[in-house]
Amino acid sequence: MNTQEQVLVTPVCGVLYVDEGVYAKTRGVLSDFFGPIAIESPAYPFTWSKYYDEEMGGGITRRFLAFKEAREASTLADWKNATIMLERRFGNFDADGKLKRAVNLDPGYIRDNSLILASTKRNVQRVYLRDGIFAEATLFYRDGRWNPFETTFPDFRSGTYDGFLDDARKLHMAAGSELDKAKV
16 A cells, blocks of 8 residues: 655745846746746845856846646656756856856745755755755744744845745645645
């Protein structure tokens, strides 16, 4: 008897970019992959780190998208692999063969009590899924607010994105009765 529970979640994707045209194209492809966009965040200047400046240039912007259609949480590694291919599609390779991304994508999901993001980078707080992909519990929701972990990136720790995350959580919670029906 298979007692494995299906866990349906609300997909979200963080998008770092410089060029609005690239963002518009990326947004369209993400919608083709994940389904209709339910919520789009405002544009946030990404001033928290210079980590991506050499690769992407200055003036980086971050946005988030949340999608209407629930997905199975166990497919997170597939989402990250698909977004890696999208980063390559819109990027360019330099003379040394190194990818210079025009967009950086951070897929993940919202549940009632957490924001989980996918990563290709190993770190103490990340759990290996498969195919070189890790899952990170980036924030947890308790006492009516988003809370960071010790290892949470400064931009997520700051609360800057909490308004969007609140809206995405509400979307997930509103779909909750439908998600519960899907588990049966």
